[in-house]
Amino acid sequence: xxxxxxxxxxxxxxxxxxxxxxxxxxxxxxxxxxxxxxxxxxxxxxxxxxxxxxxxxxxxxxxxxxxxxxxxxxxxxxxxxxxxxxxxxxxxxxxxxxxxxxxxxxxxxxxxxxxxxxxxxxxxxxxxxxxxxxxxxxxxxxxxxxxxxxxxxxxxxxxxxxxxxxxxxxxxxxxxxxxxxxxxxxxxxxxxxxxxxxxxxxxxxxxxxxxxxxxxxxxxxxxxxxxxxxxxxxxxxxxxxxxxxxxxxxxxxxxxxxxxxxxxxxxxxxxxxxxxxxxxxxxxxxxxxxxxxxxxxxxxxxxxxx
Amino acid sequence: xxxxxxxxxxxxxxxxxxxxxxxxxxxxxxxxxxxxxxxxxxxxxxxxxxxxxxxxxxxxxxxxxxxxxxxxxxxxxxxxxxxxxxxxxxxxxxxxxxxxxxxxxxxxxxxxxxxxxxxxxxxxxxxxxxxxxxxxxxxxxxxxxxxxxxxxxxxxxxxxxxxxxxxxxxxxxxxxxxxxxxxxxxxxxxxxxxxxxxxxxxxxxxxxxxxxxxxxxxxxxxxxxxxxxxxxxxxxxxxxxxxxxxxxxxxxxxxxxxxxxxxxxxxxxxxxxxxxxxxxxxxxxxxxxxxxxxxxxxxxxxxxxx
Numbered sequence: 271x272x273x274x275x276x277x278x279x280x281x282x283x284x285x286x287x288x289x290x291x292x293x294x295x296x297x298x299x300x301x302x303x304x305x306x307x308x309x310x311x312x313x314x315x316x317x318x319x320x321x322x323x324x325x326x327x328x329x330x331x332x333x334x335x336x337x338x339x340x341x342x343x344x345x346x347x348x349x350x351x352x353x354x355x356x357x358x359x360x361x362x363x364x365x366x367x368x369x370x371x372x373x374x375x376x377x378x379x380x381x382x383x384x385x386x387x388x389x390x391x392x393x394x395x396x397x398x399x400x401x402x403x404x405x406x407x408x409x410x411x412x413x414x415x416x417x418x419x420x421x422x423x424x425x426x427x428x429x430x431x432x433x434x435x436x437x438x439x440x441x442x443x444x445x446x447x448x449x450x451x452x453x454x455x456x457x458x459x460x461x462x463x464x465x466x467x468x469x470x471x472x473x474x475x476x477x478x479x480x481x482x483x484x485x486x487x488x489x490x491x492x493x494x495x496x497x498x499x500x501x502x503x504x505x506x507x508x509x510x511x512x513x514x515x516x517x518x519x520x521x522x523x524x525x526x527x528x529x530x531x532x533x534x535x536x537x538x539x540x541x542x543x544x545x546x547x548x549x550x551x552x553x554x555x556x557x558x559x560x561x562x563x564x565x566x567x568x569x570x571x572x573x574x575x576x
Numbered sequence: 577x578x579x580x581x582x583x584x585x586x587x588x589x590x591x592x593x594x595x596x597x598x599x600x601x602x603x604x605x606x607x608x609x610x611x612x613x614x615x616x617x618x619x620x621x622x623x624x625x626x627x628x629x630x631x632x633x634x635x636x637x638x639x640x641x642x643x644x645x646x647x648x649x650x651x652x653x654x655x656x657x658x659x660x661x662x663x664x665x666x667x668x669x670x671x672x673x674x675x676x677x678x679x680x681x682x683x684x685x686x687x688x689x690x691x692x693x694x695x696x697x698x699x700x701x702x703x704x705x706x707x708x709x710x711x712x713x714x715x716x717x718x719x720x721x722x723x724x725x726x727x728x729x730x731x732x733x734x735x736x737x738x739x740x741x742x743x744x745x746x747x748x749x750x751x752x753x754x755x756x757x758x759x760x761x762x763x764x765x766x767x768x769x770x771x772x773x774x775x776x777x778x779x780x781x782x783x784x785x786x787x788x789x790x791x792x793x794x795x796x797x798x799x800x801x802x803x804x805x806x807x808x809x810x811x812x813x814x815x816x817x818x819x820x821x822x823x824x825x826x827x828x829x830x831x832x833x834x835x836x837x838x839x840x841x842x843x844x845x846x847x848x849x850x851x852x853x854x855x856x857x858x859x860x861x862x863x864x865x866x867x868x869x870x871x872x873x874x875x876x877x878x879x880x881x882x
Contacts, residue, residue, distance in 0.1 A: 293616060298721050298801075299653035299785060300618040302713060310599060311617060312606035313694070315708060317664040319701035347605035358623040358664070358706040388619070395625035396702040400664040402621060407608060415604050479605060495604075 282373040283357070289386030291353050291406070301388035303354055308409040311353075313402065314344035320397040325440065330368050332459035333399065334375025340482065341401035342383045342463035343533040347480040349413040349472035350405030352383045352465060357390040358400040383465055413471055413478035413537070416495035422476050422538040424500055424553040425545050427464050429510040430485055431522060432457035434529025450512045457510075461533040470546050471537055478537035484528040489536055489561045496538075499558030502527075504565060508550040527563060588679040589663070595692035597659050597712070607694035609660055614715040617659075619708065620650035626703035631746065636674050638765035639705065640681025646788065647707035648689045648769035649839040653786040655719040655778035656711030658689045658771060663696040664706040689771055719777055719784035719843070722801035728782050728844040730806055730859040731851050733770050735816040736791055737828060738763035740835025756818045763816075767839040776852050777843055784843035790834040795842055795867045802844075805864030808833075810871060814856040833869060 287295030294302035305311060318337050320326055338355065345352055357376065361369075380387055385403065436458035438444040439451050446454065464480070471478060477492045485502070493500045507526040516522040538555055539545060553563075593601030600608035611617060624643050626632055644661065651658055663682065667675075686693055691709065742764035744750040745757050752760065770786070777784060783798045791808070799806045813832040822828040844861055845851060859869075 294718070294720070299650040299719075300620040300656065300709075300711065302654075302718055303617040303619065305611060305617065307613070311609040311611065311710070313609065313660075313662060313708075313710065314606040315662045315664045315695055315697050315706075317666055317697045317699045317704075317706070319666055319699050322700055344605040348608075350606065354619075356619060356621045356708060358621045358708075360623055360625055360704055389621055391621050391623045391706070393623045393625050394628055395704060398623075398666055398699075398701060398704050400621075400623070400697070400706045402619075402662060402664075402708045403606075404617070404619065405606065412600070412608055413605075414600070 282369055283387050283390060286377055286380045286387040289354060289384060292386050292388055295386065295388045296390065301354065303388065303404060305406050309406040312345060312348045312350040312405040312407050312412070314341060315400060315402045316341040316344070317398060317400040328459065330371035331375035334372040335379045335460055337399045337401050338376060338379030338383065338385065339461045339463045339533060341403040342385060342465060343480040343482065345403050345405040346464040346468035347413060347478050347535060348405065348407065349411065349468045350407050351469065352385040353404045353406050354388040355385045355404065356402045357387055359390065360393045360395040360398040362395065362397060383463060411472050413468060413475055415477050415479055415492050418477035418492055418496035418498055418538040418555045420498055420555055420557055421541050422555040423541060423551050424489070424502065424538055424555060425549045425551050426481070426485065426508065426534050426536050427467055427549050428534040429508045429513070430481065430532050430534060431513050431525030431529045432510050433461070433531035434525035435513055435516070444516070446512060450515070453510070453512050458531060461531065463533060464535045467535055467546055474543055475537040475539055478535055481532050481534050481536050483530045485536060486527050486561050486563065486567060492536065492538065493559065493561055496555070498555040500553055500561045501556055502553035502561060502563040504563050506550065506552045524567070527567060588675055589682070589693050589696060592683055592686045592693040595660060595690060598692050598694055601692065601694045602696065607660065609694065609710060611712050615712040618651060618654045618656040618711040618713050618718070620647060621706060621708045622647040622650070623704060623706040634765065636677035637681035640678040641685045641766055643705040643707050644682060644685030644689065644691065645767045645769045645839060647709040648691060648771060649786040649788065651709050651711040652770045652774035653719060653784050653841060654711065654713065655717065655774040656713050657775065658691040659710045659712050660694040661691045661710065662708045663693055665696065666699045666701040666704040668701065668703060689769060717778050719774060719781055721783050721785055721798050724783035724798055724802035724804055724844040724861045726804055726861055726863055727847055728861040729847060729857050730795070730808065730844055730861065731855045731857050732787070732791065732814065732840050732842050733773055733855050734840040735814045735819065736787065736838050736840060737819050737831030737835045738816050739767070739837035740831035741819055741822070750822070752818060756821070759816070759818050764837060767837065769839060770841045773841055773852060780849055781843040781845055784841055787838045787840050787842050789836045791842060792833050792867050792869065792873060798842065798844065799865065799867055802861070804861040806859055806867045807862055808859035808867060808869040810869050812856065812858045830873070833873060
């Protein structure tokens with residue numbers, strides 16, 4: 271390993287460390303961050319392992335961008351303002367070309383979410399990327415999973431099932447056109463955390479979660495935490511034009527219900543509260559437990575990673 | 577893998593999540609933490625990989641305790657008050673006995689440092705443990721690496737070289753008595769982050785770092801960041817009774833100079849400032865660059881992990 275740990279960090283990542291609220295970035299024992307008066311800190315951590323969370327032939331730029339997006343999506347699901355992130359990177363070898371491309375993906379995401387990289391650790395071992403995100407919440411506000419009540423309407427942002435469609439393309443189960451495949455792969459490899467939407471929902475939504483494991487699984491967390499049942503109408507699920515063009519509408523809906531990796535937000539609004547643009551009502555909260563979509567589906571399928 | 581990710585987290589770790597300043601712990605998209613008015617956040621992340629940072633036959637309790645201590649040591653080196661931690665755990669399989677023991681080590685450290693575990697991620701893959709620590713700093717105070725001036729005195733806490741001695745014992749290079757070996761292994765496997773000392777040094781020390789890579793290497797970071805040279809007298813280095821009993825005093829001093837994994841603090845005080853108890857003056861800051869101990873030593877040896 272020709273590059274030492276410190277050379278690695280400084281060469282590729284130290285330029286990404288500037289931002290509002292960053293008092294001290296990479297280069298000391300800790301980074302130092304400032305919150306505005308009364309703000310609280312929101313934090314989450316996500317790990318991606320090669321061969322488990324992404325195929326070994328994924329482009330390094332996409333691995334970097336996606337790792338940050340997946341973590342930032344948890345800030346979105348809380349309604350938090352992005353503050354900073356840290357990166358723990360385990361690498362089998364210090365491949366400079368790989369690092370150059372990977373750090374470009376990290377930089378793209380840092381700029382996209384205004385999430386400066388303020389610290390990290392690089393170690394030798396099987397490729398593993400852990401991103402910790404830090405965000406700020408205004409006093410006494412947060413999008414939690416447990417606040418939904420009977421009568422609330424259930425919404426999702428964007429379209430669902432595209433990442434699952436991309437995995438079907440990659441495994442050879444589906445042969446969309448090249449343009450369609452490009453769209454699907456962008457959705458899988460470059461997911462966008464819904465940061466702005468999350469902040470817009472703060473003070474309006476009664477519950478929220480990001481869809482990482484599949485709609486049924488993640489809506490199930492809202493239902494369990496809120497002590498309600500969520501009824502979902504599969505015919506209301508928002509599908510992209512590409513998924514609508516799939517020969518089997520049932521397959522497309524199944525992806526939308528159980529496919530993970532879309533990183534859209536799923537949330538509840540009180541009756542009469544207007545939904546932000548780009549969001550679709552897909553059901554409502556009623557008395558009971560669990561999630562009911564009128565179909566007999568193995569929710570565990572939603573946990574599948576490619 | 578019979579246990580799902582969520583079962584794992586809740587079974588072993590959810591009880592560790594309570595603490596002052598923890599508004600919301602494990603179980604939502606993010607944890608929520610509160611700082612006191614004016615406080616700033618200090619954060620750091622450390623990864624440990626099996627076979628790189630600890631031998632494969634290390635007890636799971638020790639792996640857990642040590643992973644937290646290594647990360648907490650960075651809070652100590654900043655003078656920060658521990659607030660909370662997150663854990664990203666990559667496991668080859670969900671071995672319940674292993675997890676039970678590992679989580680006990682995490683729990684011991686959480687209690688030792690008052691560092692509740694407020695979030696995490698469990699993934700499948702080669703054993704990798706990433707601990708992110710969060711701490712609080714009073715307004716406008718922090719122990720940085722870059723504040724030392726010519727004339728400052730250089731100190732270390734505790735004794736140095738014990739962890740390196742333990743590695744020599746494990747590799748068969750040294751055969752101390754069973755009692756001596758037990759002491760050395762405790763120093764290697766159960767390092768104590770010097771949290772209280774770090775907080776005591778806040779407002780007194782002009783620079784500080786924790787000794788993870790070896791005294792020469794880590795003092796070198798203070799020298800570089802402060803723009804001074806640090807002269808160290810090897811005869812002043814504090815050695816444990818076990819290391820003093822080593823047949824070669826030169827070998828013992830070499831471990832104290834270059835051995836990593838001791839997690840003591842190295843810091844500078846202005847002339848005349850009294851050092852806290854348990855700390856030893858080992859040199860001083862002068863004009864120049866680098867670290868000089870009067871010996872010709874390859875500092876890179878300090879980066880070695882077992």
